Amino acid sequence: MRPAIRAARAEDLTALAALDSLCFGSEAWSTVAWTTEFERLSEDRVILVADVGDVVGYVVLLVPPVSLDVVELLRIAVTPAERRTGIAGQLMTAALSKCAGRTVLLEVAAGNDAAVALYGAFGFEEISRRRGYYAGGEDAVIMRWREEL
Numbered sequence: 001m002r003p004a005i006r007a008a009r010a011e012d013l014t015a016l017a018a019l020d021s022l023c024f025g026s027e028a029w030s031t032v033a034w035t036t037e038f039e040r041l042s043e044d045r046v047i048l049v050a051d052v053g054d055v056v057g058y059v060v061l062l063v064p065p066v067s068l069d070v071v072e073l074l075r076i077a078v079t080p081a082e083r084r085t086g087i088a089g090q091l092m093t094a095a096l097s098k099c100a101g102r103t104v105l106l107e108v109a110a111g112n113d114a115a116v117a118l119y120g121a122f123g124f125e126e127i128s129r130r131r132g133y134y135a136g137g138e139d140a141v142i143m144r145w146r147e148e149l
């Protein structure tokens with residue numbers, strides 16, 4: 001089933017924290033951290049979910065109210081059972097449609113082939129690296145997207 005992409009609602013918080021834990025393990029955000037993300041929805045956060053009855057994916061953006069400030073793509077994930085069916089692509093399309101005229105930055109582990117490929121497919125380009133940034137010495141890749149005018 002093709003999911004509906006919609007804004008997160010307060011009642012999604014538990015499902016999002018559980019899905020985040022499934023997708024990121026020890027790197028998952030805590031329920032407290034997710035609560036903070038939801039509290040910032042009225043300020044500078046955009047959280048979109050992919051909904052097939054259950055939440056099967058999400059993307060979190062930091063969108064500063066000042067339009068010259070860069071947007072940050074903080075997190076995107078899809079439940080393992082539903083990967084490679086285009087859900088992250090749907091989430092990216094919806095997220096980037098909210099970034100007209102803005103610059104979007106993100107940081108990704110160099111070895112995260114799926115995520116690097118996803119971002120590349122949406123026009124993100126590597127602009128810098130943080131060498132040995134992650135535990136184990138993996139590089140962090142900084143990628144940038146700008147709307148093509």
Ligand SMILES: CC(C)(COP(=O)(O)OP(=O)(O)OC[C@H]1O[C@@H](n2cnc3c(N)ncnc32)[C@H](O)[C@@H]1OP(=O)(O)O)[C@@H](O)C(=O)NCCC(=O)NCCS
Nearest residue numbers: 075076077078083084085086087088089114115117118121
């Ligand atoms: C990265 C992630 C979100 C991709 O989700 P997905 O729903 O499987 O991605 P999609 O099916 O929408 O794929 C869209 C495009 O991304 C790229 N892509 C996605 N997964 C890929 C993989 N495993 N290998 C290569 N390319 C991949 C492809 O270009 C793909 O287009 P295609 O299917 O036409 O080739 C998913 O693998 C995930 O949740 N990973 C764990 C969380 C994570 O690492 N998030 C990123 C850091 S915040």
